[in-house]
Amino acid sequence: MPEPDWDRWRGEFPGLRKSVYLNTCSLGQLSRRSRAAVRRFLDQWQAHGAAAWYSDWLKELDQTRREFARLVGAAVDEVAVMPNVSSALAAISSSLDFAAHNRVVACELDFPTLCHHFLAKEPLGVSTAILSSPDGVHVPLEAFAEAVDERTALLAASRVYYTSGYLQDVAALAEIAHRHGALCLIDDYQGTGQVPIDVKQAGVDFLVTGGLKWLIGGPGVAFLYVRRELIPSLRPTVAGWFGQRCQFDFDPRNMEFRDDAGRFEAGTPAVAALYAARAGLEIINAIGPANLRLRTALLNQDLAGRLQERGYRLRIPADPGRHAGITAVPVENPAGVTRALAQRRIIVDNRPGVVRVSPYFYNTPEENEAFALALDEAVRRGRGAGRRAAGVL
Ligand SMILES: Cc1ncc(COP(=O)(O)O)c(C=O)c1O
Numbered sequence: 001m002p003e004p005d006w007d008r009w010r011g012e013f014p015g016l017r018k019s020v021y022l023n024t025c026s027l028g029q030l031s032r033r034s035r036a037a038v039r040r041f042l043d044q045w046q047a048h049g050a051a052a053w054y055s056d057w058l059k060e061l062d063q064t065r066r067e068f069a070r071l072v073g074a075a076v077d078e079v080a081v082m083p084n085v086s087s088a089l090a091a092i093s094s095s096l097d098f099a100a101h102n103r104v105v106a107c108e109l110d111f112p113t114l115c116h117h118f119l120a121k122e123p124l125g126v127s128t129a130i131l132s133s134p135d136g137v138h139v140p141l142e143a144f145a146e147a148v149d150e151r152t153a154l155l156a157a158s159r160v161y162y163t164s165g166y167l168q169d170v171a172a173l174a175e176i177a178h179r180h181g182a183l184c185l186i187d188d189y190q191g192t193g194q195v196p197i198d199v200k201q202a203g204v205d206f207l208v209t210g211g212l213k214w215l216i217g218g219p220g221v222a223f224l225y226v227r228r229e230l231i232p233s234l235r236p237t238v239a240g241w242f243g244q245r246c247q248f249d250f251d252p253r254n255m256e257f258r259d260d261a262g263r264f265e266a267g268t269p270a271v272a273a274l275y276a277a278r279a280g281l282e283i284i285n286a287i288g289p290a291n292l293r294l295r296t297a298l299l300n301q302d303l304a305g306r307l308q309e310r311g312y313r314l315r316i317p318a319d320p321g322r323h324a325g326i327t328a329v330p331v332e333n334p335a336g337v338t339r340a341l342a343q344r345r346i347i348v349d350n351r352p353g354v355v356r357v358s359p360y361f362y363n364t365p366e367e368n369e370a371f372a373l374a375l376d377e378a379v380r381r382g383r384g385a386g387r388r389a390a391g392v393l
Pocket of ligand 1: 083084085086087110111113158162187188189190210222
């Protein structure tokens with residue numbers, strides 16, 4: 001496959017002219033394609049009113065589903081389009097029987113919503129084991145293997161940890177879960193798009209992910225993959241009319257779930273968000289996840305090298321093959337440093353103890369250098385201010 005013309009793709013994102021934007025793990029950039037798609041939605045709304053549902057909007061829902069299925073190697077009928085990952089988790093967990101197996105295994109590096117979701121079920125008897133990380137970067141597979149047992153209903157794990165960028169071996173996790181008769185759910189919000197995944201090869205049961213980061217589709221749309229063989233046995237108790245086989249019969253007494261993963265959808269989708277999301281997915285599919293991974297890995301290694309040369313001790317995976325596009329830089333006062341950088345129009349974000357930097361295909365090594373230079377200055381100034389505040393100077 002020929003290498004994509006990265007300069008041309010960069011031109012799709014006019015916002016990149018205004019700042020050094022290294023924060024895709026928080027929010028991907030807006031493309032011209034997404035902007036044009038949302039404008040199309042507005043035109044349809046104005047021109048057709050409610051008829052737009054039938055002329056265009058329901059088709060848009062299915063096209064978005066199709067585009068996502070293609071990206072992750074799923075069949076179209078294994079994908080539900082959801083408003084966010086938290087609702088996808090709710091739909092799935094509402095379908096599981098925790099009476100016989102009441103244990104969920106997750107870890108402290110997962111995005112909190114994953115753990116919070118199951119902790120909230122404690123009053124219903126669900127017990128959530130949150131595994132610790134030995135280094136703040138990863139959790140070894142052995143720890144999962146030890147924690148999952150015959151009581152376990154679900155192993156819920158991230159493929160890419162949102163602070164360290166560590167790329168977890170999800171096929172191995174699925175194998176661990178299945179060995180004990182448990183199911184495996186992957187939160188792939190920080191992975192889909194930037195690192196290829198084939199849900200069939202990975203052997204996972206569920207995959208949840210959202211559109212606003214590495215899928216450059218903006219907020220309001222998330223995706224849920226459910227392995228086909230499981231669908232008929234799962235009956236969500238969080239439900240709504242979009243999940244019904246005869247949605248337009250308007251019969252409140254007849255409740256028959258759709259046969260496909262659409263049964264996990266509940267109410268009216270945010271249509272403007274669908275337009276932005278599909279346009280983002282089209283770009284990701286056009287470039288191809290393999291190309292995206294190569295480019296992002298290159299930019300990350302470039303960034304890590306520049307920072308390490310300057311003496312920063314990064315909180316990243318030791319093996320570059322396990323490092324996805326997030327680089328955590330431990331600094332004092334990360335929020336202050338992030339603000340100081342933003343004043344110079346260098347956009348990153350922060351999490352406890354670290355500044356998080358996440359170059360994507362549309363970034364350049366020159367932007368990495370601009371960030372590294374400005375970081376040095378912000379850290380130096382921060383130290384000076386700290387000493388002044390402490391009366392040292
Ligand atoms: C790994 C991961 N999961 C989930 C979420 C958010 O979930 P939700 O769509 O429910 O807001 C994020 C957001 O930052 C995330 O990084």
